[in-house]
Amino acid sequence: MNTTDRLERQDTAVKELVRRLSALDAHASEALKVIAFFDTLLARGAGIEAFVRGAAVFAGCPAGLVHPRHQICIRVDEQGRPARQPRIAEEVNDWPCQPLDDESDGFVWIERSGEAAMHDALLLERLAASAHLTIERAGPLALDDASAVEILLAAASTSDARRKALRRLQLREESQVYVMASDSDDADALSRRSAVVDTLVGPVRASVVVTGDTVARTRWGSGPEVMAVDTAKSWRKALCALRLTSRLQPRLQWGTVSSFGPLVDAIDNSDEPPPDVLLIESADREPWVLDTLEAVAVTDTHRGAAALLGLHHSTVQSRLSHLEEALDLKIDSPTGRTRILMALALHRAKHNRFGVRRLTGSHTTSPVP
Amino acid sequence: MSDIDTTRPPGSSSVSTRAAGHPPVPPYDPELEAVLAAMHPTISPITLADLPTVRAEDRRMAGEAVQRLAQRGFTLTEVTVDTADGAQLPMTLIQGPHTTPRSPLIYYIHGGGMMLGTRWSSYETFAEWIDRYGAVVATVEYRLAPEHPYPTPQEDCYSGLAWLREHGPEYGLAPDKVLVAGISAGGGLAASVTLMARSRGGPSLAGQLLLGPMLDDRAVTASSRQFTTGLWNSSENATGWRALLGRLAAGEHVPATAAPARNADFTDLPPTYIEVGSAEVFRDECAAYATRIWEAGGQAELHVWAGGFHGFDTHAHTSVAQAALEARYSWMNRTLGFTGVHPSA
Known part of the structure; x- marks a missing residue:
């Protein structure tokens, strides 16, 4: 067989394969097209608008992306031409949309009215994922320090984004750091690498501190030392420690409260607090109750507790009698102390709020929201 | 994707134009590569x-095109062009x-590598001219190579232009300033027709x-x-020219009316617009053609x-195609x- 014949035969075989592939299940092949399309744009580092255009053309209807943090607002019509933002109308709520997985308020949508088309969900998923990666990679706006800290704190950030944030913050990946969580009401940041983050318990300031740097602060929770790329891990624990702080113990390192971590998670995920926590809530009728319980639980003697509270020991004695009667619990015993310590900690994790000038265990009587 | 015209004859699923042992090539525009x-x-x-x-696919698409054009409210008038x-x-006059x-x-002269296509190929392109400029478009069914080699396609296309001058007024057309337009092989034929009109004292052209x-x-x-792979690659281009010119192809005796790049005299040509992608076979011959016109004071x-690869402008959602269309309309x-x-x- 000469070369030409061989080539022609191969050619025929390839064409046959191509015909068979075209005849593949149309649904699967359409899905593959969508995936290949977005993968190629990503691989080529296309701009953010190209992804939105592609989604609109695939869907046959307008598509859009908003990302408040980066002030991105893109909408294109079904032919891929830039278009104005839609009027606020009822149907906006019916359009299929998907949030970006970057802990921002960003989301993408396609303006499908009526019945969804087969690949709408796939399109949205690809568009959202591509937009997330492209925004992090391209960074249409230069990162400021706070955005860089947010990227380090977010567990969902990609490693590309983390590296970029570390450069911005002049940290090496292997720099030893820990996160300090403090109340966002406090005016000064604990370090220049700091951002205020919305959390379950209100806005909290997270500060990335390089090990060895000294930090003075009235109230904080600090996370464990980690490599700078793993800042997000330290942040979660710093926040947990902050939530366990009180007026009497305003500074807590994760290492001293780590046993409470799983319990705090459990409290967050449950509508029903443990009975001991409810007991504390029921006793918390006077401004001195929580402080007194804590002082007794963390000291060996009534005199020690009194010194901590700045009171005469007979006052502590009488308050304690009152509380033991109200709670029907022998507090002044090893078992009682342990139960009260645990219950107080979980009570604080549940009720401490930040960014609103309100601490449990402080001398205030306003109700916990 | 609705606007991907997979029936366009030069087609390939190949994403990259790079291959071992071949010269480096400009990368595709990212959006265009995603389309591929x-x-x-x-x-x-x-x-x-x-x-x-x-x-066979071209014929099926032709039927669809006629339907679509009628749906757009266009009037189609069939006429017959007699050749020497x-x-x-068949030629169709289309107006909005x-x-x-x-x-x-x-x-309008359709493309298809001299071997393929019908007078309806890429009808979206000329339909836009009818909408935008209220234009009357004449599109001719020239005979195709290799069954009809040079000079038949070129002479057929010139006959269509001559028909417009002779019979246009009967249809209310004033053929004193015709704009000749073509895509791909049709662009080559349009350039040939322009050269023929100049040398034969044909109608004066608007461009x-x-x-x-x-x-x-x-x-x-x-x-x-x-570009050895991809849309309308060098091997397909060679096939098209061989179909048109047979043994003459790439030899010494190919006249300018067959391959306009062979032309020596570039004086007195009408205003010329040339659009091409940096990632296609025709790039350099297009640049050279424009340069020759400038050199001759045109x-x-x-x-x-x-x-841009060959035919990139049909992917109208892409940023680069939008820019090309804007420049063309300008x-x-x-x-x-x-x-x-x-x-x-």
Whole structure:
């Protein structure tokens, strides 16, 4: 067989394969097209608008992306031409949309009215994922320090984004750091690498501190030392420690409260607090109750507790009698102390709020929201 | 994806134009590359053996095109062009609801590598001219190679233009300023018709609009050898020229009316628009053609779009295609003497 014949035969075989592939299940092949399309744009580092255009053309209807943090607002019509933002109308709520997985308020949508088309969900998923990666990679706006800290704190950030944030913050990946969580009401940041983050318990300031740097602060929770790329891990624990702080113990390192971590998670995920926590809530009728319980639980003697509270020991004695009667619990015993310590900690994790000038265990009587 | 025209004859599923042992090539525009990635695989490279299959698809698409044009409210008038060798060619005059006595007349020549296509191929392109400029478009069914080699396709196309001058007034057309337009092989034929009109004392032309035109059979430029895979690659280009010219192809005796790049005299040509992608076989012959016109004191406008493959402008959602269309309409505005506006705008 000469070369030409061989080539022609191969050619025929390839064409046959191509015909068979075209005849593949149309649904699967359409899905593959969508995936290949977005993968190629990503691989080529296309701009953010190209992804939105592609989604609109695939869907046959307008598509859009908003990302408040980066002030991105893109909408294109079904032919891929830039278009104005839609009027606020009822149907906006019916359009299929998907949030970006970057802990921002960003989301993408396609303006499908009526019945969804087969690949709408796939399109949205690809568009959202591509937009997330492209925004992090391209960074249409230069990162400021706070955005860089947010990227380090977010567990969902990609490693590309983390590296970029570390450069911005002049940290090496292997720099030893820990996160300090403090109340966002406090005016000064604990370090220049700091951002205020919305959390379950209100806005909290997270500060990335390089090990060895000294930090003075009235109230904080600090996370464990980690490599700078793993800042997000330290942040979660710093926040947990902050939530366990009180007026009497305003500074807590994760290492001293780590046993409470799983319990705090459990409290967050449950509508029903443990009975001991409810007991504390029921006793918390006077401004001195929580402080007194804590002082007794963390000291060996009534005199020690009194010194901590700045009171005469007979006052502590009488308050304690009152509380033991109200709670029907022998507090002044090893078992009682342990139960009260645990219950107080979980009570604080549940009720401490930040960014609103309100601490449990402080001398205030306003109700916990 | 609705606007991916997978029936366009030069087709390929190949994403990259790079291959071992071949010269480096400009990368595709990212959006265009993504379009290729999402395309159905099509037959590539096209060979003479594929012609029956592709032509059958062309005929099916032609029926669809006629339907679509009628749905858009256009009026289609069928006429017959008699050729010197006794053939009768179908030609269609298409006009929209906005035609006036001052409407421009555009003579459209379809593409398909000299071997493929019908007068309806890429009808979306000329339908836009009807909407935008109230133009009357004449599109001719020239005979195709290899069954009808040079000079038949070229003479057929010239016969269509001559018909417009002779019979146009019977249809209310004023054929004194025809804009000749063509895509791909049709662009090459439009350039040939323009040269023929000049040498034969044919109608004076408003301009020639050459979109990715096929001008040079010699395969001597860098771009003609740079793209060995992909849409309308060098092997398909060679197939097309061989179909048209037979043994003459790339030899010494190919006349300028067959391959306009062979032309020596570039004086007295009408205003010329040339659009091409940087990632296609025709890039360098297009640049050279514009340069020759400038050297001869003529008016030419050349746009080489970065990362465009052959026919990239049909993927109208991409940023680069939108830019190409804007530039094209700008030239048409200046050449036709008024700003065309799409009725929906």
